[in-house]
Amino acid sequence: MKTVPALLILTVAVALFAHSFIFDPLLSSRTGIDFVHDNALSARRYLPESMGPGVAILDFDNDGHMDLYFTNSGPSDFFKPLRPLRNALYRNNGNGTFTDVTLKAGVIGRDFGIGVSTCDYNRDGWTDLFVTNYGVNVLYRNNRDGTFTDVTKQAGLDAPGLHTVAIWFDYDRNGTDDVFVGHFVKYNKSLERGCQYNGIPHYCYPLSYDPWPSRLYRNNGDGTFTDVSEQSGIGRHMGKVFGAVATDINGDDRLDLFVANDSVPNFLFLNQGRTFTEIGFDAGVAYSADGAARSGMGVDAADYDGDGREDLFVANFNRERFSIYRNRGDLTFSDEAGPTGIGTATQMYSGWGAKFFDFDHDSDLDLIVANGHPDDRIEEISSTLKHREPVLLFENTGGRFVTREVVAKDYPARGLAVGDLDNDGLPDIVIANNGESPVVLRNRGAANYWMGLDLKGPATGARITWSARRNRRSRLKTSGGSYLSAHDPRELIGLGKASKLDWLEVRWPAPLSRTDRFENVAAGRYYSFRPGGKLE
Amino acid sequence: MRLAFLLLLATSAAEHYRRASALFDQQKFDESNQALDAALAVDPGYVPALTLKGRLAMAFNRFDVARLAFERASRLAPDSAYAQFMLGFFYYVDNDFMKALAPLDRARKLDPPDSRSALYLAMSYEGLAQPDKAIGLYEQTIEIETQRGKPSPETHTAYGRLLFTLGRQDEAVSQFARVVELDPNSRDGHYELGRIEFERGDYAEAVVLGAKALTAKGLGTTDRQIHFLLSRAYSKLGKKDQAAAHLKKFQSSPATLRR
Numbered sequence: 001m002k003t004v005p006a007l008l009i010l011t012v013a014v015a016l017f018a019h020s021f022i023f024d025p026l027l028s029s030r031t032g033i034d035f036v037h038d039n040a041l042s043a044r045r046y047l048p049e050s051m052g053p054g055v056a057i058l059d060f061d062n063d064g065h066m067d068l069y070f071t072n073s074g075p076s077d078f079f080k081p082l083r084p085l086r087n088a089l090y091r092n093n094g095n096g097t098f099t100d101v102t103l104k105a106g107v108i109g110r111d112f113g114i115g116v117s118t119c120d121y122n123r124d125g126w127t128d129l130f131v132t133n134y135g136v137n138v139l140y141r142n143n144r145d146g147t148f149t150d151v152t153k154q155a156g157l158d159a160p161g162l163h164t165v166a167i168w169f170d171y172d173r174n175g176t177d178d179v180f181v182g183h184f185v186k187y188n189k190s191l192e193r194g195c196q197y198n199g200i201p202h203y204c205y206p207l208s209y210d211p212w213p214s215r216l217y218r219n220n221g222d223g224t225f226t227d228v229s230e231q232s233g234i235g236r237h238m239g240k241v242f243g244a245v246a247t248d249i250n251g252d253d254r255l256d257l258f259v260a261n262d263s264v265p266n267f268l269f270l271n272q273g274r275t276f277t278e279i280g281f282d283a284g285v286a287y288s289a290d291g292a293a294r295s296g297m298g299v300d301a302a303d304y305d306g307d308g309r310e311d312l313f314v315a316n317f318n319r320e321r322f323s324i325y326r327n328r329g330d331l332t333f334s335d336e337a338g339p340t341g342i343g344t345a346t347q348m349y350s351g352w353g354a355k356f357f358d359f360d361h362d363s364d365l366d367l368i369v370a371n372g373h374p375d376d377r378i379e380e381i382s383s384t385l386k387h388r389e390p391v392l393l394f395e396n397t398g399g400r401f402v403t404r405e406v407v408a409k410d411y412p413a414r415g416l417a418v419g420d421l422d423n424d425g426l427p428d429i430v431i432a433n434n435g436e437s438p439v440v441l442r443n444r445g446a447a448n449y450w451m452g453l454d455l456k457g458p459a460t461g462a463r464i465t466w467s468a469r470r471n472r473r474s475r476l477k478t479s480g481g482s483y484l485s486a487h488d489p490r491e492l493i494g495l496g497k498a499s500k501l502d503w504l505e506v507r508w509p510a511p512l513s514r515t516d517r518f519e520n521v522a523a524g525r526y527y528s529f530r531p532g533g534k535l536e
Numbered sequence: 537m538r539l540a541f542l543l544l545l546a547t548s549a550a551e552h553y554r555r556a557s558a559l560f561d562q563q564k565f566d567e568s569n570q571a572l573d574a575a576l577a578v579d580p581g582y583v584p585a586l587t588l589k590g591r592l593a594m595a596f597n598r599f600d601v602a603r604l605a606f607e608r609a610s611r612l613a614p615d616s617a618y619a620q621f622m623l624g625f626f627y628y629v630d631n632d633f634m635k636a637l638a639p640l641d642r643a644r645k646l647d648p649p650d651s652r653s654a655l656y657l658a659m660s661y662e663g664l665a666q667p668d669k670a671i672g673l674y675e676q677t678i679e680i681e682t683q684r685g686k687p688s689p690e691t692h693t694a695y696g697r698l699l700f701t702l703g704r705q706d707e708a709v710s711q712f713a714r715v716v717e718l719d720p721n722s723r724d725g726h727y728e729l730g731r732i733e734f735e736r737g738d739y740a741e742a743v744v745l746g747a748k749a750l751t752a753k754g755l756g757t758t759d760r761q762i763h764f765l766l767s768r769a770y771s772k773l774g775k776k777d778q779a780a781a782h783l784k785k786f787q788s789s790p791a792t793l794r795r
Contacts, residue, residue, distance in 0.1 A: 198600055281768075281783070282768075282771060284768070287764065289731060289735075290761050290764070291760055291761050291763075291764030291765075291786060292791065293791065319631070319663070321701070334735065336703070337701075338700070338701050338702050338703030338704075339702075339703030340703075343701055343702070344665050344667055344701075344702065345665070347663075347665035348664065348665050382631065382632050383632055383634045383635045384631065384632050384633045384634040384635070384663070384664065
């Protein structure tokens with residue numbers, strides 16, 4: 001009799017243990033990442049409280065280990081912090097722990113922090129930081145000694161607003177990265193709508209606010225930027241920008257810009273050289289199939305079906321289903337949310353940070369999305385919706401995406417960045433949560449070969465092509481994507497069962513426009529190289 | 537005042553309710569509401585008055601009042617299929633699909649021949665991203681309606697839309713074709729068939745079906761949706777003027793709530 005319960009317990013224990021998640025959440029006590037986002041939560045529920053934070057994975061000190069940067073709220077016209085708040089930069093110690101070096105580095109931020117992007121705007125080989133704010137953004141120039149200098153004003157990037165994303169890409173192909181600065185709605189404290197349900201304040205749906213144009217700044221190559229919003233055409237479109245990604249939708253080697261708007265149509269800016277034409281309506285990515293503007297938030301671009309064309313992804317609001325737009329090759333897209341299974345799987349969620357990546361190195365691109373309902377009081381008015389939502393991982397199974405369990409907990413997620421924090425060749429995840437600590441998810445492993453590539457130089461827009469076991473594949477180095485966040489700049493390439501690449505080619509973007517080719521490249525390590533250089 | 541109160545009590549709750557119901561049918565909503573209040577003053581637990589009170593409150597977007605009325609009616613009459621259905625229907629309209637499941641399921645079991653409970657249960661499961669359960673219930677709804685000789689275009693439309701969102705175009709076409717068979721002047725049917733033809737690349741047929749939808753009557757599909765379809769279809773056909781005309785109408789129409 002005694003053995004029966006024991007067996008039962010054993011069986012249950014084995015079943016529980018066998019339920020394995022793909023990622024392990026790392027505790028802050030283990031990593032040393034003690035940052036907690038303060039969302040400035042007020043009784044009134046001011047809109048910017050629900051927007052942040054973002055996270056960047058970057059190597060600011062060029063030591064080969066990926067560091068982390070988080071944005072935090074700060075003083076604004078609706079929020080006076082009772083204690084000083086600051087953004088946070090964590091240096092990766094290379095042993096699984098991180099050290100907060102924010103003060104020493106001089107990157108505490110200013111105003112109400114929202115998002116972060118990384119760049120090398122002065123092409124000195126050191127990663128600079130750009131923080132988007134409700135207020136004035138901040139461009140931090142890397143001093144190459146572990147510190148940064150705020151050069152926003154002298155750079156000419158000090159226009160105020162309610163900013164979200166910043167996308168660094170060389171739109172005019174002159175060799176320097178320009179920047180698109182996404183703007184959300186027209187906003188200040190007096191424009192807050194003060195929405196209520198049964199007399200209780202809730203965050204307003206963005207439809208309640210007026211749209212506002214975003215800006216494009218051309219890099220002058222001397223540390224300054226020129227606002228080219230009007231002449232480029234970008235500034236003529238009123239939007240409510242949450243996410244954006246620079247990619248090449250028509251294979252003309254010019255980087256186009258896909259912009260997700262909330263409650264107004266998405267934009268697809270086709271790069272014509274020095275100007276952009278907005279083709280979202282004709283391309284079929286502006287509205288739902290019924291002609292409704294959805295709540296576009298997180299985005300990404302990649303060739304998920306391996307046909308050589310860049311496809312698009314948009315994370316929307318609950319009930320809207322997320323969009324996965326397959327590029328038809330004629331400047332139009334079809335939303336494949338239904339056939340791929342993405343639509344049904346995302347119907348209950350509000351998606352933010354997102355990224356196509358190959359989590360298991362089986363050589364096709366999977367998709368991860370961080371979710372969270374923006375209304376922290378949603379459960380008071382709905383038993384169907386939750387404030388905290390699961391992280392969704394969609395495994396690409398060739399035509400359909402199958403949902404895989406990432407981690408046991410749900411989060412009020414916003415920013416998401418993908419990167420290899422321990423240089424083991426496996427992509428890890430960092431999720432920045434609204435009003436809470438971030439979560440670092442360590443990839444538990446994959447039984448496939450991989451290769452990492454760190455392109456030194458003007459990499460955005462580079463086309464990486466390789467062959468493994470005679471299977472030819474290709475990837476475009478895009479810029480931006482996700483939500484308020486920046487990924488590890490290195491490219492991880494899954495090789496499946498191939499232990500080496502037959503060959504590897506990198507076609508650098510204009511004005512270089514050169515191709516470097518390497519034969520018989522061994523798997524299982526990172527390589528870096530410059531245009532015309534050797535694999536190192 | 538005292539006399540009025542005594543007169544009110546002298547009339548039964550049922551009589552007040554009958555009067556309220558008649559006024560409701562005549563769209564005299566204020567008077568209907570007053571009669572309902574009178575009925576409930578006489579008998580606060582009079583279930584027909586509570587359900588009608590809920591319906592009236594929903595019509596006036598007072599979901600807080602409606603919720604209280606329906607929840608009370610449901611508690612007082614757990615064996616009333618109608619009270620259970622109305623509570624489930626209310627939760628469905630309020631987008632609280634999880635809560636809608638139990639009362640709709642109860643209503644379905646209490647009155648199996650009533651297809652409405654199965655239909656709203658299907659739509660609630662659809663709202664909860666459980667398409668397999670929804671499909672089974674749509675099929676049940678259609679079976680009930682067929683057995684009763686009352687096939688409903690609305691049911692086939694809803695089912696077809698689910699199949700379309702799942703990428704099951706051929707099955708969706710069957711449903712929409714049935715819609716048009718049942719109601720040759722169905723705006724929803726023609727529009728949905730037009731959408732599918734657009735996705736399949738037959739833009740000329742999409743234009744034909746869109747034009748039919750535009751002239752047909754119906755509350756489900758808006759002019760804006762049809763102009764959106766027609767603008768894109770004409771654009772694909774290279775007919776820029778027609779495309780621009782429909783684009784203009786699309787942009788000037790009130791935004792659709794359907795996503």
